Amino acid sequence: MAIIESPLFPSLLYLLLVAGIWLTALAVVNPGTGALEILALAALGGVALGTIYVPFNAWALIVLVLGGVLFIASLRLPRPEIWLSLSALALSVGSVFLFQPAGGGVAVHPLIALSVSLLTLGYFWWAIRSAINAQRARPTMDPDRVIGEIAEVRTELNPVGSVYAWGELWTARSEGRVKVGKRVKVVDREGLMLLVETEEEAE
CATH class of the missing domain: 2.40.50.140 (Nucleic acid-binding proteins)
Structure with a gap:
């Protein structure tokens, strides 16, 4: 229980949440053996269990859901880079503010939040956008x-x-x-x- 009571526990949950988001996005744009889906489910399941011990902000959860909707839009609508950028931004903001410390404020260490958010934006822009573009280009070949x-x-x-x-x-x-x-x-x-x-x- 020591790790749960540690002030770093919300930051660990945050990193697990971001890992789940990354894996989920990759599994959607690059389906394969099911390993990515299993890992994503395990990561997000761990986050769900973590909310038993760390309160969460409902508004941040709504922002995360909005990020998911925007991600789906990037798969189906024209100009996917716009929707994908908005999705990455919403997912980054929602994940940073999802966990609510007892004393108020932000549960995640600011340096960790900034670094991981920038990595998430870059990951979505280069890796996920490239995969979406490749998916859309594939039908040009019979x-x-x-x-x-x-x-x-x-x-x-x-x-x-x-x-x-x-x-x-x-x-x-x-x-x-x-x-x-x-x-x-x-x-x-x-x-x-x-x-x-x-x-x-x-x-």
Whole structure:
């Protein structure tokens, strides 16, 4: 219980919350094996448990929800960079002020809050924006062109992972477990997910 009673506990919860936000955003724009989703859920679940011991500001929670809505808007509306910037700003502000210390004020150390907020803005602008732009550009290539082609497994298929084909990384699913580096044949697709078989199964 010593760590819970420590004045640093709200800052630790804040860092866990930001980690959950980063992982959630990455999982949405780059779906794959489900590992990111599990890690994001674990981080956000830990934050939820932490609110048992640290009070939270309702208005900051509303700002966080608004940040999530703006993030969804960046995936669906034109000019995603505008919505993404607003989302990152709202998520940064909401996460900094979410936890409320007993004596009032800001629970998170100002230096930590400033540093992490700048990192979050940069992460959303470069990493997440690039992933969104790549997603939007992908339909310019007909996904059916990869059917029948040989792909290389880049993330283990168990049964979902990623494969490399036609110069792009694709989410793929197989009937069984396929290790990294193995070659598989694309037999069909469901949306942007490829259905693959090992070369032995395809013969």
